[in-house]
Amino acid sequence: MTLTRRDVEKVSLLARLRLSAAELETMTPQLDKIVHFVEQLNELHTDGVEPMAHALDLRNIFADDEPRPSLDRDAALSNAPKRDDECYRVPAVLGE
């Protein structure tokens, strides 16, 4: 497949990235190259190979329902670009 500029516009919208026209110009062929690189996998013959749902051969890994200490609130909020005493602050959520 070949990525179009429209595809990249859509992906950047979904990722909430605002790309300039120049950036779209540069990134469309770059992303296209990445996709083509991965497409090499299509050359493999997978007839008769069971589809894999997970990279590891592990199953049924559980933890017990026992509470453990959470992060201190200040630590939890420490990476936030904007915060107050209790909460993360974000630009007003639309539509609610």
Added chain:
Amino acid sequence: MSERPYDIVIGLEVHVQLKTRTKLFCRCSTQFGLSPNTSTCPVCIGMPGSLPVMNREAFGLALKTAVAINCHIPEFTKWDRKQYYYPDLPKGYQISQYDLPMSEKGWLEISDPKGEFEPKKVGITRAHLEEDAGKSLHDEVAGKADSRIDLNRTGTPLLEIVSEPDMRSPREAKAYLTELKLLLEYLDVSDCNMQEGSLRVDANVNLHIHNGEGQKIATPIVEIKNMNSFRAVERALAYEAQRQYEVYQETGRTIGQVPKQTRGWDDQAMVTRGQRHKEESSDYRYFPDPDLCPVITTAAEVEAVRNNLGELPAQLRVRLESTYGITPYDSDVIVSQGRPTVEYFVTLAEATADGKRASNWVQQEVLRVLNETGGAISDFPVKAAGLAVLVKAVIDGELDVSRAKEVFNDMVATGKSAAAIMQERGIEKVDSSALKALCAELLAASPRIVADVKAGKEQAVGAIVGQAKRKNPNVSPGEVRAICLELIQEM
């Protein structure tokens, strides 16, 4: 019933918070009402390098529920990332289940004890286990445009139960929700508290309009959100059906001509309102979560879960009806109160060998007092065995129902036994020969009444019943009346 020129087609999505102590993929507490952002960790706020691990209890509760709603449990299930950006979703994706959910193709039977619709099985498309998002708190401070985000709820285990579009009226939708909630309570898998958000309902609804030529035209599907009670669901659906019919008459638009719309229910204004679309948010680009391992559930494990479900509401109703001879309406009232009330009823019915009477006492007296006082039956001062003594005394003719109710009220107020209160009040069975003598004596003193009755005015005997009751409060009015009529006939 089908006076409307259309059928309403309703499917429901219910999110149930499972009753675990910790979150789905980390061990932060799920306790409700904690101070904002005090129950989070690197896993649930999506720090790089953190590793989610499935909560065993959450999976167990989800499995139990899925089996109880008659779902097929595939041997293999896995979790996927559902990507979208929203401020209450710190990882930028929700861990949910996409193409291989833990359960699918179940059903739940609904019926109306008053017979307003035919009993039916509502299909369940799937039930899958996923994590909850955080909460946006609205800033009350004027002039501040920010939203405040509390991530305590992030990662709380939810079971999403998706029904088929099998319901045909708001009443059926409410019956489905009521039955599902009761089942979840019997299973003890969720608090089902809509106010605290541990049970949430979204509805998909459209109309199949009869065009008069034997064809049905489908209107566009609308998803309704923000319904905070089952009553609100019922009202929102009724409103939405009418609205869609009016819009169709105006525009003639049918399904496929407009994209699926989301509308929010406004409980104050009693209307649904269109909500802004999250742009292209339907492109979630699911892929398997590489951090979580799939879960294998064997047929034997499913069987073990099935065998440990206990008796569920539908089976219980049937048992109460067949074993104790009560009506579907009565069994529904009792079962809807929960297991402790059912146990109370069963003890009473067994001890008195009279299911109908036991059902009346539970509904008219025990539940009445509990409704007035707001208490739980487990704390009720009159235990089933104690009430059985009183009801048996009624059956044996030691006192009539109205006096028994007085005794019952005393038992509730004082916590004393039926026997003690009956003794205090001097209640004892009146010997039948003594009763006959009393009646004969009163009749002999009232020739006019005897004459009236003989002339066909049977109700005249009421005066004698009153006199007898004054002479001896223990007499049964019904018995006095019967004896008097018999004596008069012999005269």
